[in-house]
Amino acid sequence: MSKTILITGASRGFGKLWAEAFLKRGDKVAATARNTETLADLVATYGDAILPIKLDVNSRDESFAAVAKAKxxxxxxxxxxxxxxxGLFGTIEETSEAEARAQIETNVFGLLWVTQAVVPVFRExxxxxxxxxxxxxxxxxxxxxxxYNASKFAVEGLTETLAQEVKGFGINVSLIEPNGFATDWAGASALQTQQLDVYSEVRNAFNExxxxxxxxxxxxxxxxxxLKLVDAAQPPLRLFLGKHALPWAKQVYExxxxxxxxxDEVAVAAHGN
Structure with a gap:
């Protein structure tokens, strides 16, 4: 049975690839982008099966309107x-207030607004x-x-909490956790802070x-x-994408x-009784 899917950030990268994968198999897709002209090729190919929606996720009002329009x-x-x-590339010291706020605004609050908009629809x-x-x-x-790390840590905490809150309404919640992929995430889509020379060694090691x-x-x-995640009767809360993520996670958690x-002795003593 075909599904109806709303996907944000569908102008390029994962978003556009996944939107087309859904359309190819006969699903209907509401695809959002700041510039819907980037979706013209999908509209030309798939016609009424795709609904382009202009959306800046930083706007809570636009996010609610986009979900309502798709529904x-x-x-x-x-x-x-x-x-x-x-992605915002730069050290903590290099990051300006405007850059920091914009990163969290899009990656965390943008996701939150769309989530808040769709939960009542799914609950009903x-x-x-x-x-x-x-x-x-x-x-x-x-x-x-x-x-960027901070924004995704926030997404993890928000989403794990959400999963507990909405389970009783029949709503499934999942996190996709990709390792590095050859999208333009680190290229045209990325922003760079103004660099300080004192971090050149850190930067060179990172690039190497x-x-x-x-x-x-x-x-x-x-x-x-x-596609398998979307079709799963009991989807997981977390799904890595890529071969490097799980070995890295195991090493970090160990x-x-x-x-x-x-x-632990210090921690237990801090309990006080």
Missing amino acids: EHFGTLDVVINNAGY QGYGHIIQVSSVLGITTLPLLGL ANSQEGLFGDPAATSEAV GRIAEWDAW
Whole structure:
């Protein structure tokens, strides 16, 4: 049975790839973008199966209007994928107030507004699936991506909480956590802070580490995994995309647990009774 899916940030990258994968198999897609002209090729190919919606997720009003428009147009919504977002590259010290606020505004609040808009729709229907695009950098970190890391950590906490709150309404909630992929996320879609020379060594090490052959996955290969997630009767709360994410996560968590264990005596004594 075909599904009706709303996906934000569908102008490029994962968003556009996944939108087309849904359309190819006969689903209906409400695709949002700041500039809907970027969706003209999909409209030309798939016609009425796609509804382009102009949306800046930073606007709560626009987010609610976009969800309402999709629901009214198609009559139902089965899945919402919060994909809109971008990366901000720069050290913590280098990041300006405006850059920091804009990163959190889009990656966290933009996702929150769309989520708040769709929960009542799904609750009334008695079903629905909310999928938040997070990152492996929502559970671990890299230098030069502090505000991006922070935004995805926030998405993880928000979404895990949401899953507990809406389970009784028949609403499924999932996090997609990709490792690095060869999209333009680190290129045209990214923003850069003004650089300080004192961090040149950190920056050079970061660039060297990220120049390894085979480090970045093929974005097109993710579509099948997303289709399986959408079709799952009992979808997982978390789904990594890529071969590097799980080994990295295991290494990070083993280190965290070892450190917590080493300081457990101090922690327990702090309880006071």
